[in-house]
Amino acid sequence: MELENREGQRVPEVTFRCRKDNDWNDVRSADIFSGRNVVVFALPGAFTPTCSSAHVPRYNELAPVLKKHGIDEIVCISVNDGFVMEAWQADQEADRITFLADGNGEFTEKMGMLVDKSDLGFGERSWRYSMLVRDGVIEKQFIEPDEPGDPFVVSDADTMLSHVAPDAACPEDVVVFTKPGCPYCASAKQMLEDADLDYEEIVLGRDASLRSLRAATGAMTVPQVFVGGHRIGGSEDLEQWIHRERRAA
The missing domain is CATH 3.40.30.10 (Glutaredoxin)
Structure with a gap:
């Protein structure tokens, strides 16, 4: 599996078929990234253990600190349909994060991050990574190492915060x-x-x-x-x- 770092490149132009308030809500890449500073983290699947217990909660927790240091929006992307992503956001109570459903894997494929997880019965899903995007251009990308399983060591919220604002103090629990x-x-x-x-x-x-x-x-x-x-x-x-x-x- 070859995972390409795309720092310096523009994010793919796609339309995310999302759900909001029990209705369809199409979101274009330009709606999210144009003229804005956006943190993105992508993960293998909604409701899965690491994604639900660590990846999403910590980004939701650190969202105010990231926004204090110039981040306009924090986005979670997964190769799941809009119904699943809407239900997962509600279950996580993650109201500080925008959940984007990449149901067909179009964005993930264009990012070079679509991987085969058929051994888990998942089909094709996203590799776990995060990135900082400024006005549609990827400034920094943290890609999990190409190792068996589901590594989670560099795409976490604390690593991203350290890049965005090295001297920022994390809120105490x-x-x-x-x-x-x-x-x-x-x-x-x-x-x-x-x-x-x-x-x-x-x-x-x-x-x-x-x-x-x-x-x-x-x-x-x-x-x-x-x-x-x-x-x-x-x-x-x-x-x-x-x-x-x-x-x-």
């Missing part, structure tokens, strides 16, 4: 334990949102038990907020922490 109907939990979540901090919510009774909370945090009350692996505490503790961070900035 924020987790908040809550329970339904808790006003202090609602207050903590609002503070995080007002501070423009993305967070993962773990709801007691749905995602975890009281025993899990106690084992993970040593506490019996909610909310419990963690930032970068460090326990901040409850809503009052979070308020003080946010004030300290703002003063330090």
Whole structure:
């Protein structure tokens, strides 16, 4: 298999047959790339393990940082039909990414990235890669090594961010334990949102038990907020922490 690096070349001119709001939505290459800075990552298939657990979530997470450093749009391309891509985006809750369905593999073939995955029952799919495109021209391309299986070492979001903005700071992971109907939990979540901090919510009774909370945090009350692996505490503790961070900035 020969995978050609196409840095310096223009992206292919195709029309992506996509779905949006349960209707057809054709998207041309020019609509996406003309006069804009676009990060693209392509992958073998929707709903597949690495794509769903790592590739898409991290790009969605780092989207605000990439856009802060001049990226207009982040695009995910896969050789899947529009119905599948629309359903996958909803399942991933990846509203910061544009999902393009390359159902016939036309874009992927013209990129020289169409590979045979018949051994998995997939037929022809895209090799995993990412690229930075400025006004339709590929400035940088990260292609996964030609190795058996599905390597995932260079097309990730962190590698792309390091190229786009080498000194950019990645957001710290924020987790908040809550329970339904808790006003202090609602207050903590609002503070995080007002501070423009993305967070993962773990709801007691749905995602975890009281025993899990106690084992993970040593506490019996909610909310419990963690930032970068460090326990901040409850809503009052979070308020003080946010004030300290703002003063330090």
